[in-house]
Amino acid sequence: MKFIHVTDSHLVAPGSRLHGLDPQARFARCIDSINELHADAECCVITGDLAERGGAEAYEFLAAELARCAIPTHLVVGNHDDRIAFRQAFPEIPGRGQDFVQADLETSAGVFLTLDTVQPGTHAGSYCSDRQEWLRSKLTEHASRPVFIFMHHPPFDIQIPALDVIGLAEKDEFAQIVTSHSNVRHIFFGHAHRPLSGVWKGISFSSLRGTNHQIGLDFVSDTITYVDEPPDYSIVFIDDEQIVVHTHTY
Numbered sequence: 001m002k003f004i005h006v007t008d009s010h011l012v013a014p015g016s017r018l019h020g021l022d023p024q025a026r027f028a029r030c031i032d033s034i035n036e037l038h039a040d041a042e043c044c045v046i047t048g049d050l051a052e053r054g055g056a057e058a059y060e061f062l063a064a065e066l067a068r069c070a071i072p073t074h075l076v077v078g079n080h081d082d083r084i085a086f087r088q089a090f091p092e093i094p095g096r097g098q099d100f101v102q103a104d105l106e107t108s109a110g111v112f113l114t115l116d117t118v119q120p121g122t123h124a125g126s127y128c129s130d131r132q133e134w135l136r137s138k139l140t141e142h143a144s145r146p147v148f149i150f151m152h153h154p155p156f157d158i159q160i161p162a163l164d165v166i167g168l169a170e171k172d173e174f175a176q177i178v179t180s181h182s183n184v185r186h187i188f189f190g191h192a193h194r195p196l197s198g199v200w201k202g203i204s205f206s207s208l209r210g211t212n213h214q215i216g217l218d219f220v221s222d223t224i225t226y227v228d229e230p231p232d233y234s235i236v237f238i239d240d241e242q243i244v245v246h247t248h249t250y
């Protein structure tokens, strides 16, 4: 099974720029590249910060771009997103208003769980008791299947202080849930705007650069610095024995 992981598009109103860059143009080039090189992929998952300021025009642009994408796309919300504006551009997404944007998706590799870690009013992430209950029930429901988790915020510190201070609030509770089930094979997340991978509590994970601006590789400061690095997307291959994540700089 092959799929594409994209993250942190930070789209703005067409004609606007962000950190000196054109998020719309960069995202369109990502879709062009997927269409040209990976139309055989089963799907694409975008792990949040779809829009920089949660604006309607940004989501309308995203919907138009995804309509011309050769493969089905699944969306996760991040701390820059606005659920209400997001839902207006994507009315097919279940729920209303501030309902959590979460889903369990059947794929040929197993079940993809897309999680909502947004807490309006803060850039930090949250996985409250209601969401914890949903995750517990989904991991139980799909106990006999491999499960892959997609979320915006990493559920643990990544040793970049500027990002760890806006990490997930309920790390311990989240860890308790996923480690009490044996079917979570990998966690894909965004938020970091950096390529990184490893193993957490026996579960492999990966992230990648966003499609617009990137965050500096700074292990000391607790203030975010932005750096001029090119955008990425990842190509992921999954079978019963392995998960291979290639990060493609386009």
Ligand SMILES: [Fe+2]
Binding pocket: 008, 010, 048, 049, 078, 080, 191, 192, 193, 210
């Ligand atoms: Fe972001």
